[in-house]
Amino acid sequence: MDPTRDNPLIRIKAFIDGLGIFTLFAVILLLILGVGALFGWFAKTDTPDDAAGDIRYEIKAEIDAAQATVLTEQQIAAVVGDVAGKLAASKPVAIEKPEQIVPGSDTANQLADAPAVDLTAIDTPAEDADAPIDPAVMEIGKAQFMVCGACHGQNGEGGAAGPPLAGSKLVSGPISNLILIQLRGLKRGPVEIDGVAYNFPAGMAPMSYQTDEQVAGVLTYVRNSFGNKASAVKPEQVEALRGEVGKPQVAAEELIQP
Ligand code: HEC
Known part of the structure; x- marks a missing residue:
């Protein structure tokens, strides 16, 4: 071992x-x-x-x-909210149809608050009522009338879409009538003008997109064309009635009889 x-x-x-x-x-x-x-x-x-x-x-x-x-989320929200607010605030009153104005809305309140306008002040003949018509104003009016002529005839002779403006007592009558028609439109139902019966069921739409100068110009133009002769309309007179924009079309009984 x-x-x-x-x-x-x-x-x-x-x-x-x-x-x-x-x-x-x-x-x-x-x-x-x-x-x-x-x-x-x-x-x-x-x-x-x-x-x-x-x-x-x-x-x-x-x-x-x-x-x-x-940008943080809050910053973006602030910018978007601001833009939306500005858009809403700048929405022109004129594009809202009267029947679409919501009771109690900003637009409704604005219209209700519109100061009652002294029409007599507008219709009292101005001191310079007989002054010669400014050709520059007639030029503005002539340019504007291209649109009107589509319905009223380029020589104011009238047609199927609009009554004649040549020889119209309304056209050479009180200025406030004409400004109101431009800013609010006109809806009279069946009417008789110089012995001729007319009926335009939809009436005339407001032309309030025009500036004060343009409304004054086109009204001065129709008051001094097609054989008509009447005093000039001034932009200040149109401005005084701007608060009327958005109200329903002017009815026959609202017009001052010429
Ligand atoms: C789309 C067609 C149309 C256009 C455009 C038009 N109108 Fe009219 N206008 C009418 C109609 C329709 C009436 C009559 C409405 C009613 O009696 O209810 C009328 C009535 C009038 C009257 C009253 C005439 C009278 O003797 O009874 C005047 C003034 C007038 N328009 C001016 C103008 C001017 C100024 C323009 C252009 C800035 C214009 N219109 C553009 C259709 C139009």
């Missing part, structure tokens, strides 16, 4: 040697893993989809960062 086999000292030494070799291998393995990790030997390789996904995340992050520096 081999005497060394029974020697406990030798056995312990063999055990410790084994332990040492095991530790040495373990350390070498850890070293390899560590160096490998450092150089990325074991990193999972990206598929093309992964790579594309990464790029998308990067782009999104860039966009988010860029947007964060431009």
Whole structure:
């Protein structure tokens, strides 16, 4: 029998040697893993989809960062609210049809608050009522009349769509009538003008899109064309009646009899 086999000292030494070799291998393995990790030997390789996904995340992050520096949500809301408010406030009264005006709305209140206008002040002949008509005003009126002529005839002779303005007592009569017709339109139902019966069921639409100068010009023009002769209409007289815009079309009984 081999005497060394029974020697406990030798056995312990063999055990410790084994332990040492095991530790040495373990350390070498850890070293390899560590160096490998450092150089990325074991990193999972990206598929093309992964790579594309990464790029998308990067782009999104860039966009988010860029947007964060431009406008915050509150700032955008403030701007949008402001624009909407301005649009609503600037909505012209004239485009709202009278029957569409909501009771209690801003427009309704505005109309109700419109000061009662002294028509006699407008209809009292001005001191310069006999003054020659300014050709520049007639030019403005002539240009405006292109539209009117479509219904009233280019020479004011009248037609299927509008009564004659030539020789009309209304045209050479009180100025307030004519301004009201321009700003509110006219709806008389069946009428007789110089012995001829007319009926325009829809009446005449308001022409309030015209400026004060244009309304004054076209009225001065029709009062001094087609054989008519009457005093000029002034922009201030039109301005005085602007509060009437949006009210229903003028009815026959609202007109001052010429
Ligand atoms: C789309 C057709 C049309 C256009 C455009 C038009 N009118 Fe009229 N106008 C009428 C009709 C219809 C009447 C009669 C309405 C009624 O009696 O109910 C009328 C009536 C009048 C009257 C009253 C005439 C009278 O002796 O009874 C005057 C003044 C008048 N228009 C002026 C104008 C002027 C100025 C313009 C252009 C700025 C114009 N109109 C554009 C259709 C039109």
